[in-house]
Amino acid sequence: MSNSSQTGFTSISAKFDTTGLENPFYESSSKGDSLIEQMKNNILLVNEVEINVRETKKQKQEETENTVPNKV
Amino acid sequence: MDNYKKLEETRKSKLLVYVTSDRPNLGTQIASDILSPFTEHLDRIGDVDKISLYLYTRGGNTLAAWTLVNLIRNFCKDFEVIVPFNCHSAGTLISLGANRIIMTKQATLGPIDPSVNGPLNPSIPGTNNPNAKVPVSVEFVDAYLQMAKSELKITDQESLAKILIDLSQHIHPLTLGQVYKSKSQIQMLAEKLLKHQEISSDNKKSIVRFLCSESGSHDYTIHRKEAKNLGLEIEKPDMELYGLIKEIYDDIESELELRSPFDPNVLLGNQNQAQYQLRRAIIESAEYGTDVFLSEGSVSKQVAQQGQQQQTLIQDNRTFEGWRREDLPK
Numbered sequence: 001m002s003n004s005s006q007t008g009f010t011s012i013s014a015k016f017d018t019t020g021l022e023n024p025f026y027e028s029s030s031k032g033d034s035l036i037e038q039m040k041n042n043i044l045l046v047n048e049v050e051i052n053v054r055e056t057k058k059q060k061q062e063e064t065e066n067t068v069p070n071k072v
Numbered sequence: 073m074d075n076y077k078k079l080e081e082t083r084k085s086k087l088l089v090y091v092t093s094d095r096p097n098l099g100t101q102i103a104s105d106i107l108s109p110f111t112e113h114l115d116r117i118g119d120v121d122k123i124s125l126y127l128y129t130r131g132g133n134t135l136a137a138w139t140l141v142n143l144i145r146n147f148c149k150d151f152e153v154i155v156p157f158n159c160h161s162a163g164t165l166i167s168l169g170a171n172r173i174i175m176t177k178q179a180t181l182g183p184i185d186p187s188v189n190g191p192l193n194p195s196i197p198g199t200n201n202p203n204a205k206v207p208v209s210v211e212f213v214d215a216y217l218q219m220a221k222s223e224l225k226i227t228d229q230e231s232l233a234k235i236l237i238d239l240s241q242h243i244h245p246l247t248l249g250q251v252y253k254s255k256s257q258i259q260m261l262a263e264k265l266l267k268h269q270e271i272s273s274d275n276k277k278s279i280v281r282f283l284c285s286e287s288g289s290h291d292y293t294i295h296r297k298e299a300k301n302l303g304l305e306i307e308k309p310d311m312e313l314y315g316l317i318k319e320i321y322d323d324i325e326s327e328l329e330l331r332s333p334f335d336p337n338v339l340l341g342n343q344n345q346a347q348y349q350l351r352r353a354i355i356e357s358a359e360y361g362t363d364v365f366l367s368e369g370s371v372s373k374q375v376a377q378q379g380q381q382q383q384t385l386i387q388d389n390r391t392f393e394g395w396r397r398e399d400l401p402k
Contacts, residue, residue, distance in 0.1 A: 027103040034099030046384040
Protein backbone atom coordinates (compact mmCIF):
# COMPACT_ATOMS: atom_id res chain seq x y z
CA MET A 1 0.00 0.00 0.00
CA SER A 2 1.36 3.39 -0.94
CA ASN A 3 1.33 6.36 1.36
CA SER A 4 2.18 8.71 -1.51
CA SER A 5 -1.41 9.55 -2.36
CA GLN A 6 -2.19 10.22 1.30
CA THR A 7 0.62 12.67 1.81
CA GLY A 8 0.95 14.26 -1.62
CA PHE A 9 4.66 13.55 -1.65
CA THR A 10 6.40 11.24 -4.02
CA SER A 11 9.73 9.57 -3.46
CA ILE A 12 11.42 10.94 -6.58
CA SER A 13 14.90 10.31 -5.26
CA ALA A 14 14.26 6.62 -4.71
CA LYS A 15 16.80 4.44 -6.43
CA PHE A 16 16.66 0.93 -7.74
CA ASP A 17 18.73 -1.62 -5.90
CA THR A 18 19.65 -3.80 -8.86
CA THR A 19 21.85 -6.27 -7.00
CA GLY A 20 19.10 -8.88 -6.85
CA LEU A 21 18.25 -8.51 -10.52
CA GLU A 22 21.84 -8.73 -11.70
CA ASN A 23 22.63 -11.76 -9.58
CA PRO A 24 19.64 -13.62 -8.15
CA PHE A 25 21.99 -15.93 -6.22
CA TYR A 26 23.57 -13.06 -4.29
CA GLU A 27 22.40 -12.87 -0.73
CA SER A 28 23.33 -9.96 1.47
CA SER A 29 24.22 -10.15 5.15
CA SER A 30 21.69 -7.39 5.65
CA LYS A 31 18.53 -8.89 7.13
CA GLY A 32 15.54 -8.22 4.89
CA ASP A 33 13.03 -7.32 7.56
CA SER A 34 15.31 -4.95 9.52
CA LEU A 35 14.64 -1.20 9.61
CA ILE A 36 18.01 -0.42 8.03
CA GLU A 37 17.07 -2.60 5.05
CA GLN A 38 13.55 -1.22 4.76
CA MET A 39 14.79 2.38 4.79
CA LYS A 40 17.47 1.83 2.12
CA ASN A 41 17.07 4.69 -0.40
CA ASN A 42 13.53 5.20 0.81
CA ILE A 43 11.65 7.91 2.57
CA LEU A 44 10.57 7.25 6.11
CA LEU A 45 7.47 8.87 7.48
CA VAL A 46 8.14 9.56 11.09
CA ASN A 47 5.02 9.74 13.21
CA GLU A 48 4.84 10.36 16.89
CA VAL A 49 4.66 6.70 17.73
CA GLU A 50 5.73 4.75 14.68
CA ILE A 51 7.91 4.74 11.59
CA ASN A 52 6.40 3.56 8.30
CA VAL A 53 8.24 2.89 5.10
CA ARG A 54 6.72 4.44 2.02
CA GLU A 55 6.26 2.44 -1.11
CA THR A 56 8.91 3.21 -3.67
CA LYS A 57 10.26 1.80 -6.88
CA LYS A 58 12.63 -0.28 -4.80
CA GLN A 59 9.73 -2.15 -3.23
CA LYS A 60 8.13 -2.80 -6.61
CA GLN A 61 11.43 -4.17 -7.82
CA GLU A 62 11.77 -6.38 -4.75
CA GLU A 63 8.42 -7.99 -5.51
CA THR A 64 9.90 -9.40 -8.69
CA GLU A 65 12.86 -11.00 -6.98
CA ASN A 66 13.14 -14.74 -6.59
CA THR A 67 12.37 -16.55 -3.37
CA VAL A 68 15.32 -16.23 -1.04
CA PRO A 69 16.83 -19.37 0.46
CA ASN A 70 15.64 -20.71 3.77
CA LYS A 71 16.61 -19.09 7.02
CA VAL A 72 16.90 -20.62 10.43
CA MET B 73 44.35 -8.46 18.00
CA ASP B 74 46.45 -9.14 21.11
CA ASN B 75 43.60 -11.08 22.67
CA TYR B 76 43.22 -13.07 19.47
CA LYS B 77 46.87 -14.12 19.67
CA LYS B 78 46.47 -15.03 23.34
CA LEU B 79 43.41 -17.10 22.51
CA GLU B 80 45.30 -18.86 19.71
CA GLU B 81 48.11 -19.69 22.15
CA THR B 82 45.66 -20.98 24.76
CA ARG B 83 43.73 -23.13 22.27
CA LYS B 84 46.82 -24.07 20.19
CA SER B 85 44.82 -23.17 17.12
CA LYS B 86 44.23 -20.47 14.53
CA LEU B 87 41.37 -18.16 15.36
CA LEU B 88 38.59 -16.82 13.16
CA VAL B 89 36.09 -14.37 14.61
CA TYR B 90 32.67 -14.03 13.00
CA VAL B 91 29.99 -11.77 14.45
CA THR B 92 26.67 -10.74 12.91
CA SER B 93 25.17 -7.79 14.75
CA ASP B 94 21.82 -8.14 16.44
CA ARG B 95 21.71 -4.45 17.27
CA PRO B 96 17.99 -3.57 17.23
CA ASN B 97 16.83 -2.20 13.81
CA LEU B 98 20.15 -3.14 12.28
CA GLY B 99 19.63 -6.88 11.91
CA THR B 100 22.36 -8.77 10.12
CA GLN B 101 22.43 -12.43 9.20
CA ILE B 102 24.62 -15.29 8.07
CA ALA B 103 24.49 -15.14 4.28
CA SER B 104 26.38 -16.43 1.28
CA ASP B 105 28.26 -13.13 0.83
CA ILE B 106 30.58 -14.16 3.70
CA LEU B 107 32.17 -16.97 1.77
CA SER B 108 34.53 -14.79 -0.23
CA PRO B 109 36.00 -12.88 2.76
CA PHE B 110 36.25 -16.12 4.75
CA THR B 111 38.20 -17.71 1.90
CA GLU B 112 40.69 -14.82 1.99
CA HIS B 113 41.25 -15.29 5.72
CA LEU B 114 41.58 -19.06 5.38
CA ASP B 115 44.03 -18.75 2.48
CA ARG B 116 46.27 -16.64 4.73
CA ILE B 117 45.94 -19.11 7.58
CA GLY B 118 46.64 -22.05 5.26
CA ASP B 119 46.38 -25.74 6.14
CA VAL B 120 46.63 -26.11 9.91
CA ASP B 121 45.82 -28.71 12.55
CA LYS B 122 43.17 -26.73 14.33
CA ILE B 123 40.87 -23.76 13.75
CA SER B 124 38.72 -22.10 16.42
CA LEU B 125 35.74 -20.10 15.22
CA TYR B 126 34.56 -17.43 17.67
CA LEU B 127 30.89 -17.08 16.72
CA TYR B 128 28.17 -14.65 17.75
CA THR B 129 25.00 -14.64 15.65
CA ARG B 130 21.22 -14.87 15.64
CA GLY B 131 21.23 -17.01 12.52
CA GLY B 132 20.64 -16.73 8.81
CA ASN B 133 20.87 -18.87 5.75
CA THR B 134 21.14 -22.62 6.37
CA LEU B 135 23.10 -23.35 3.22
CA ALA B 136 25.58 -20.53 3.87
CA ALA B 137 26.18 -22.07 7.32
CA TRP B 138 26.62 -25.53 5.80
CA THR B 139 29.04 -24.20 3.17
CA LEU B 140 31.06 -22.26 5.76
CA VAL B 141 31.62 -25.37 7.90
CA ASN B 142 32.77 -27.34 4.86
CA LEU B 143 35.03 -24.49 3.76
CA ILE B 144 36.73 -24.25 7.17
CA ARG B 145 37.10 -28.02 7.39
CA ASN B 146 39.05 -27.98 4.15
CA PHE B 147 41.76 -26.04 5.99
CA CYS B 148 42.02 -28.03 9.23
CA LYS B 149 41.72 -31.44 10.85
CA ASP B 150 40.18 -30.18 14.07
CA PHE B 151 37.49 -27.51 14.17
CA GLU B 152 35.99 -25.99 17.30
CA VAL B 153 33.41 -23.27 17.86
CA ILE B 154 33.67 -20.81 20.76
CA VAL B 155 30.30 -19.42 21.83
CA PRO B 156 30.58 -16.28 23.98
CA PHE B 157 26.87 -15.47 24.12
CA ASN B 158 24.19 -15.94 21.41
CA CYS B 159 24.71 -18.55 18.74
CA HIS B 160 21.27 -19.33 17.43
CA SER B 161 19.64 -20.96 14.42
CA ALA B 162 22.15 -21.17 11.57
CA GLY B 163 24.85 -20.40 14.16
CA THR B 164 23.84 -23.54 16.04
CA LEU B 165 23.98 -25.42 12.75
CA ILE B 166 27.60 -24.27 12.30
CA SER B 167 28.37 -25.40 15.86
CA LEU B 168 27.05 -28.88 15.10
CA GLY B 169 29.77 -29.18 12.47
CA ALA B 170 32.55 -28.63 15.03
CA ASN B 171 34.46 -31.32 16.92
CA ARG B 172 33.53 -29.50 20.13
CA ILE B 173 31.68 -26.40 21.25
CA ILE B 174 33.16 -24.20 23.95
CA MET B 175 30.31 -22.51 25.79
CA THR B 176 30.46 -19.87 28.51
CA LYS B 177 27.85 -19.82 31.28
CA GLN B 178 25.85 -17.22 29.35
CA ALA B 179 26.24 -18.91 25.95
CA THR B 180 23.12 -20.19 24.26
CA LEU B 181 22.38 -22.31 21.25
CA GLY B 182 18.93 -22.45 19.68
CA PRO B 183 16.57 -24.60 17.62
CA ILE B 184 17.38 -25.08 13.94
CA ASP B 185 13.84 -25.38 12.60
CA PRO B 186 13.84 -23.30 9.44
CA SER B 187 11.43 -20.62 8.28
CA VAL B 188 10.68 -20.07 4.64
CA ASN B 189 11.02 -16.46 3.49
CA GLY B 190 10.12 -15.16 0.08
CA PRO B 191 7.83 -12.92 -1.97
CA LEU B 192 5.12 -15.60 -2.01
CA ASN B 193 4.90 -15.63 1.79
CA PRO B 194 1.72 -14.18 3.34
CA SER B 195 1.77 -10.43 3.94
CA ILE B 196 1.64 -9.04 7.45
CA PRO B 197 -1.90 -7.79 8.06
CA GLY B 198 -2.26 -4.10 8.89
CA THR B 199 1.15 -3.01 7.66
CA ASN B 200 1.82 -0.29 5.07
CA ASN B 201 4.75 -2.18 3.67
CA PRO B 202 3.78 -4.72 0.98
CA ASN B 203 7.19 -6.35 1.29
CA ALA B 204 6.75 -7.16 4.96
CA LYS B 205 6.04 -10.89 4.90
CA VAL B 206 5.30 -13.43 7.58
CA PRO B 207 8.10 -16.01 7.74
CA VAL B 208 6.48 -19.43 7.39
CA SER B 209 7.82 -21.71 10.09
CA VAL B 210 8.26 -25.22 8.77
CA GLU B 211 7.51 -26.67 12.19
CA PHE B 212 4.36 -24.58 12.65
CA VAL B 213 2.92 -25.83 9.37
CA ASP B 214 3.73 -29.36 10.45
CA ALA B 215 2.22 -28.75 13.91
CA TYR B 216 -1.01 -27.48 12.31
CA LEU B 217 -1.40 -30.63 10.25
CA GLN B 218 -0.43 -32.83 13.20
CA MET B 219 -2.98 -31.06 15.37
CA ALA B 220 -5.72 -31.88 12.86
CA LYS B 221 -4.74 -35.53 12.77
CA SER B 222 -3.64 -36.27 16.34
CA GLU B 223 -5.57 -33.84 18.54
CA LEU B 224 -8.77 -33.40 16.54
CA LYS B 225 -8.69 -37.01 15.26
CA ILE B 226 -9.44 -35.99 11.69
CA THR B 227 -8.39 -38.95 9.62
CA ASP B 228 -10.63 -39.24 6.55
CA GLN B 229 -9.03 -38.19 3.31
CA GLU B 230 -11.80 -35.79 2.30
CA SER B 231 -11.52 -33.72 5.50
CA LEU B 232 -7.71 -33.71 5.33
CA ALA B 233 -7.90 -32.55 1.72
CA LYS B 234 -10.17 -29.68 2.81
CA ILE B 235 -7.68 -28.69 5.53
CA LEU B 236 -4.87 -28.67 2.97
CA ILE B 237 -6.91 -26.62 0.46
CA ASP B 238 -7.80 -24.15 3.21
CA LEU B 239 -4.16 -23.88 4.26
CA SER B 240 -3.09 -23.27 0.65
CA GLN B 241 -5.49 -20.32 0.49
CA HIS B 242 -3.47 -18.64 3.26
CA ILE B 243 -0.02 -19.89 2.34
CA HIS B 244 0.96 -20.15 -1.32
CA PRO B 245 1.23 -23.79 -2.51
CA LEU B 246 4.81 -23.21 -3.68
CA THR B 247 5.72 -21.92 -0.21
CA LEU B 248 4.11 -25.05 1.28
CA GLY B 249 6.18 -27.15 -1.10
CA GLN B 250 9.29 -25.34 0.03
CA VAL B 251 8.30 -25.97 3.66
CA TYR B 252 8.17 -29.70 2.98
CA LYS B 253 11.55 -29.73 1.25
CA SER B 254 13.19 -27.55 3.92
CA LYS B 255 12.12 -29.88 6.71
CA SER B 256 13.90 -32.88 5.25
CA GLN B 257 16.90 -30.80 4.18
CA ILE B 258 17.62 -29.33 7.61
CA GLN B 259 17.54 -32.80 9.20
CA MET B 260 19.92 -34.13 6.57
CA LEU B 261 22.33 -31.20 7.03
CA ALA B 262 22.31 -31.46 10.84
CA GLU B 263 22.98 -35.21 10.81
CA LYS B 264 25.83 -34.81 8.34
CA LEU B 265 27.39 -31.98 10.34
CA LEU B 266 27.30 -34.00 13.57
CA LYS B 267 29.62 -36.65 12.15
CA HIS B 268 32.67 -34.97 13.72
CA GLN B 269 31.32 -35.23 17.25
CA GLU B 270 31.59 -38.53 19.08
CA ILE B 271 27.91 -39.31 19.28
CA SER B 272 26.11 -42.59 18.64
CA SER B 273 23.85 -42.77 15.61
CA ASP B 274 20.70 -43.03 17.76
CA ASN B 275 21.74 -40.06 19.85
CA LYS B 276 22.42 -38.01 16.71
CA LYS B 277 18.86 -38.61 15.58
CA SER B 278 17.46 -37.56 18.97
CA ILE B 279 19.62 -34.38 18.99
CA VAL B 280 18.41 -33.47 15.51
CA ARG B 281 14.80 -34.22 16.49
CA PHE B 282 15.11 -31.98 19.53
CA LEU B 283 16.75 -29.10 17.66
CA CYS B 284 14.33 -29.33 14.72
CA SER B 285 10.99 -29.78 16.43
CA GLU B 286 10.83 -30.94 20.05
CA SER B 287 12.33 -27.74 21.44
CA GLY B 288 9.08 -25.92 20.59
CA SER B 289 9.34 -22.32 19.45
CA HIS B 290 12.27 -20.89 17.50
CA ASP B 291 13.26 -18.51 20.28
CA TYR B 292 13.90 -21.32 22.77
CA THR B 293 17.42 -21.12 24.17
CA ILE B 294 19.69 -24.04 24.99
CA HIS B 295 22.24 -23.35 27.70
CA ARG B 296 25.47 -25.21 28.33
CA LYS B 297 24.06 -27.83 30.71
CA GLU B 298 21.17 -28.71 28.42
CA ALA B 299 23.45 -28.85 25.39
CA LYS B 300 25.70 -31.28 27.26
CA ASN B 301 22.74 -33.34 28.43
CA LEU B 302 21.54 -33.54 24.85
CA GLY B 303 24.78 -35.32 24.04
CA LEU B 304 26.67 -32.57 22.24
CA GLU B 305 30.45 -32.32 22.71
CA ILE B 306 30.53 -29.31 25.03
CA GLU B 307 33.61 -27.87 26.75
CA LYS B 308 33.47 -25.53 29.71
CA PRO B 309 36.18 -22.84 29.59
CA ASP B 310 38.44 -22.39 32.62
CA MET B 311 38.65 -18.95 34.21
CA GLU B 312 41.62 -17.82 32.10
CA LEU B 313 39.94 -18.82 28.84
CA TYR B 314 36.64 -17.33 29.98
CA GLY B 315 38.38 -14.03 30.73
CA LEU B 316 39.77 -13.90 27.19
CA ILE B 317 36.44 -14.83 25.58
CA LYS B 318 34.68 -12.17 27.66
CA GLU B 319 37.23 -9.45 26.86
CA ILE B 320 36.88 -10.14 23.15
CA TYR B 321 33.10 -10.06 23.43
CA ASP B 322 33.12 -6.78 25.36
CA ASP B 323 35.26 -5.17 22.64
CA ILE B 324 32.92 -6.38 19.90
CA GLU B 325 29.80 -5.36 21.78
CA SER B 326 31.20 -1.86 22.09
CA GLU B 327 32.45 -1.70 18.48
CA LEU B 328 29.13 -2.82 16.98
CA GLU B 329 27.05 -0.95 19.59
CA LEU B 330 25.00 -4.07 20.20
CA ARG B 331 23.16 -2.61 23.17
CA SER B 332 22.02 0.61 21.55
CA PRO B 333 19.06 0.43 19.11
CA PHE B 334 19.64 2.14 15.76
CA ASP B 335 17.25 5.05 15.23
CA PRO B 336 17.58 7.46 12.26
CA ASN B 337 15.84 10.15 14.33
CA VAL B 338 18.49 9.92 17.02
CA LEU B 339 21.18 9.94 14.32
CA LEU B 340 19.82 13.23 13.00
CA GLY B 341 19.26 14.85 16.37
CA ASN B 342 18.75 18.57 15.76
CA GLN B 343 20.47 18.52 12.36
CA ASN B 344 18.70 18.35 9.01
CA GLN B 345 21.29 16.04 7.52
CA ALA B 346 23.68 13.46 8.91
CA GLN B 347 26.19 11.00 7.48
CA TYR B 348 26.33 7.47 8.81
CA GLN B 349 28.67 4.54 8.72
CA LEU B 350 27.21 1.52 10.48
CA ARG B 351 29.31 -1.52 11.34
CA ARG B 352 27.04 -4.53 11.11
CA ALA B 353 29.16 -7.68 10.96
CA ILE B 354 32.83 -8.61 11.21
CA ILE B 355 35.10 -11.41 10.07
CA GLU B 356 38.53 -11.19 11.71
CA SER B 357 41.72 -13.14 12.12
CA ALA B 358 45.19 -12.36 13.44
CA GLU B 359 46.58 -13.31 10.00
CA TYR B 360 44.42 -11.15 7.79
CA GLY B 361 42.89 -8.40 9.92
CA THR B 362 39.31 -7.28 9.55
CA ASP B 363 36.54 -7.55 7.02
CA VAL B 364 33.53 -5.54 8.03
CA PHE B 365 29.98 -5.42 6.68
CA LEU B 366 29.07 -1.75 6.42
CA SER B 367 26.12 0.42 5.57
CA GLU B 368 27.14 3.95 4.60
CA GLY B 369 25.15 6.93 3.45
CA SER B 370 23.31 9.96 4.65
CA VAL B 371 19.88 10.80 5.98
CA SER B 372 18.14 14.12 5.61
CA LYS B 373 15.08 15.42 7.36
CA GLN B 374 12.23 17.45 5.91
CA VAL B 375 9.11 18.63 7.62
CA ALA B 376 5.97 18.55 5.47
CA GLN B 377 2.64 20.17 6.14
CA GLN B 378 -0.47 18.23 5.18
CA GLY B 379 -3.59 20.09 6.16
CA GLN B 380 -3.46 20.54 9.90
CA GLN B 381 -0.91 17.80 10.28
CA GLN B 382 2.83 18.17 10.26
CA GLN B 383 4.85 15.18 9.17
CA THR B 384 8.55 14.50 9.37
CA LEU B 385 10.11 12.77 6.39
CA ILE B 386 13.52 11.16 6.56
CA GLN B 387 15.19 10.51 3.22
CA ASP B 388 17.89 7.86 3.15
CA ASN B 389 20.63 7.92 0.54
CA ARG B 390 22.70 4.73 0.78
CA THR B 391 26.07 5.07 -0.85
CA PHE B 392 27.64 1.76 0.15
CA GLU B 393 26.55 -1.53 1.58
CA GLY B 394 28.65 -4.65 1.69
CA TRP B 395 31.90 -6.16 2.95
CA ARG B 396 35.02 -4.01 3.07
CA ARG B 397 38.58 -4.87 4.04
CA GLU B 398 40.22 -2.95 6.83
CA ASP B 399 43.64 -2.84 8.42
CA LEU B 400 46.08 -5.70 8.22
CA PRO B 401 47.72 -6.54 11.55
CA LYS B 402 51.16 -4.98 11.98
